[in-house]
Amino acid sequence: MPPLAQRNLMHDKVRLTVTLTGIVFAVVLIVVELGLFVGFTVTTSGIIDQSKVDLWIVSKGTPYIEQGSAFSERKLYQVLATPGVAHADKYIVRFSNWKTPQGAEDGIQIVGFNPYTGVGGPWNVVEGKVEDLKTPDAVMVDEIYKKKLGVTKVGETFEINRRRARVVGFTRGIRAFTTTPYVFTSFKNAQAYTGIAEDQTYFILVRALPGTDRAALQHELESRLRDVDVLTTRKFSSMTRIYWMFTTGAGVAVLIAALLGLVVGVVVVAQTIYATTMDHIREYGTLKAMGAPNSYIYRVIITQAGMSAVAGYVLAMFVSVFIVHASQSGGAAILLPWQMAVGIFFLTLLMCVSAAVVSINKVTSLDPAMVFRG
Amino acid sequence: MQAAISVRDVTKVYVEGANKIQVLHGVDFDVEQGEVVLLMGPSGSGKTTLLSIMGCILRATSGSVQIAGQEVAKLSERELPEIRLQHIGFVFQGFNLFPTLTVGENIELALDLKRIRGERAKQEARKLLDQVELAAKYDSFPADLSGGQKQRVAIARALAGSPRVILADEPTAALDSQSGRNVMEMMRDLARKHGRGVVVVTHDSRVLEFGDRIVHMEDGRIAEPETEASGRKGMAEVVSMGLLSTNSAEHALRIC
Known part of the structure; x- marks a missing residue:
């Protein structure tokens, strides 16, 4: 397939910048909130985890x-x-x-x-x-x-x-x-x-x-x-984490903030991808008139969303690593384990592809006869 | 010889709420291979609707539409794109090229839809551009071309995959007279040399000499075939309204 998605994406530099800014903002927000969650979680049980013993005997x-x-x-x-x-x-x-x-x-x-x-x-x-x-x-x-x-x-x-x-x-x-x-x-x-x-x-x-x-x-x-409990280190660590992160609601608040970051990201990216789609709506109408099946056009839109996701993620990771590094000297550590970084990559992809659904709906309902309307 | 397009007793009714608007009333219409047919008529006469039905973009409410011998009127919405891909090439008034792709990539995109890809697509695109004398513009972007050149690229794109039918909607409306003539000459060559059926919807009196036949539509019907006298009377009225030059009108009457 000729590089229609790439070219459409790169064609409007201002819109591309807005799209990437939206993604970067959302991803950094998610990294910070999830990183704080992980940081808090690790912190709550740090003493237990670092003890390197097998069992903890605690009062009943x-x-x-x-x-x-x-x-x-x-x-x-x-x-x-x-x-x-x-x-x-x-x-x-x-x-x-x-x-x-x-x-x-x-x-x-x-x-x-x-x-x-x-x-x-x-x-x-x-x-x-x-x-x-x-x-x-x-x-x-x-x-x-x-x-x-x-x-x-x-x-x-x-x-x-x-x-x-x-x-x-x-x-x-x-x-x-x-x-x-x-x-x-x-x-x-x-x-x-x-x-x-x-x-x-x-x-x-x-x-x-x-x-x-x-x-x-x-x-x-x-x-x-x-009159005592004998707990494995892992169990006691888990109990302490669950208490602080969920029983107190502290972790839930952080997770909700991360979820909000995701929602903001989806909305911003959906808006910009939709605007890009509308900019090229006549071209999609032409493609449909030429006989392109909807799936062909979906591929163009999803490719655009995927490319935005990858570029936005890479930029966001640069910013995030800087923030994570800076947080190490602060009171609240933001942690970014590699598993979380990988997870957030797929989350970013999912966010951008979900955002493209609005555009896909628009294209699905597009009447190819529009190409004859002046 | 099998007609490129055969339309029989086609009607089209648009339903808007409780209102029904019939825009085509039992249209019969054939386009032979190797023939250029000019479809003319006032705005709202049903030309574009008929073009859309022939192009398998719209479905007729009733009647029969055959493209290269294949009945398409009863096909589902899902099946129509494949018929468009196989048999029909479109040329639009506004060119509708993809501005972010080069001229060559525009053609390759049309070929890609027809599953012609890679080096074969590049060779085919060069060949098609050569036919419209724009091979040198392969790597140019549409924005760098004149209107006439853009329309020639659009023609090359319409030819991708060798469709039996070319449908053109006001292909010269946005062009100066010389570019318009060049484009119509190409259309005529397409029909004559390659045996394609070409239908051109137009208001442009300058292109009359390039049509093998003029079909006039009015109020959703094909106008009755004119006698030479009535034709001359009608053309005289058009000329007097300043819509046609005298030379064009004379040519139109010769081919009626």
Whole structure:
């Protein structure tokens, strides 16, 4: 087929620019909203996902990580005595209060872990070392929250729950969905900072011996321990994500915004493709008069829509990658995993081809006798 | 010899709500192969409707329409495009070339519809453009051509796939007299040399000398064949109205 679709598309540069702008706008909007959704989702369960353990033991009925309740640390020894367990650590995640020397206060989430094993500890450490957290009153925060917490450098001291806290290092990119920054410290310090009894813990993180049947181990632990749930890391992560993204409605709002981006894209692209079709309506009438079946003309219109989609997508990805990169230093990470990029490509194609349906309807009803009307 | 087009007792009624408007009343009409027929008549006389029915763009309300011996009046809307593709080439008043395609690509598009593609389509397009003496314009865009050249490209496009019938709607209306003559000469050559039936709807008195026959329509009917005397009287009226030159009228009467 001669390149009618390509030529029609390229013929009117202004209209092409409007079409591509519409697509780019829609795609970037979708990337940002879906990227935020993915970013938020990953953030809500970041602590769990990065723990790299097999099982989490939580108090009975705990719906998500921030909602844990304290239970006796004696269960740790029962866990350690269970066949197939390679390692187990007490763990705390609990809200507390941060106070600057100037008296400013802010909410934080204390993450107390075993600094000797590092399990459940900070990752992406850019200043200081995890081992530095072995010392009393040592804490580590993320550089994103430096301003929020009033921290400028390592060595500064603050108050957590009226106890001294000394910053010994910084991480990069460990965000908290609730906007209350994570503050990593040793389990012992965390007990003091959160005010829980010395014989209590909030979670127990379990690593299985290599080759152990994890489902069997989970079942065994469930039968040995009372008043707790034994959850796989994946399950607990999923529960936490579902709670924050859907039970609270936060994720739904983001998804609706993404859907709106899609609708805006379809409308803008439909309008411009329709206008392009109307510009060439006499040519389509001529094609029909010459004997072209409707499918031939649909192919021209759909090819135009497809080409617009590809060009718009490529341009949008340049903009999106820039935005995604820029967001990494902000409070809310926009993530663009490759699976999402591929998905959005097909979504863009679908959006543009759907937008062409209005034009196709117009051409279907076109009377070829129009070519004889002056 | 089989007629290129044969129209028998064709009627066409448009229905608009409760109103029925009959625009063709039992039209009988033949176009032989190798013949140029000029279809004339005042606006609203049914010329374009008849042309559309002969071109399988419109369906007759009743009657018979045969294109190259094939009855098409009873074919469905879905079947008509194929008949147009196989048997009919169109030439339009406004040329209707595709402005974003080159001259060569315009012809190739028509060939593509007839499933002639690739190198064969390019060779065929060059051959057709050669016939209308525009082979050198293969890579030009329509915007770079004169009106006459555009209409010659349109003729070349109409010839793509060797249709038996060429239907032309006011092909000279947008052209100066010399270009109009050139276009009509080509139409006549098409009919004579290639044995095609050519129907030209026209108001242009300058083209009368190129028709083998003039069919006059009025109020949806073919006007009765005129005697020479009545024909002369009628032509005199047309000439007196300034619609025809005396020479054209004389020629028209000779061929009536």
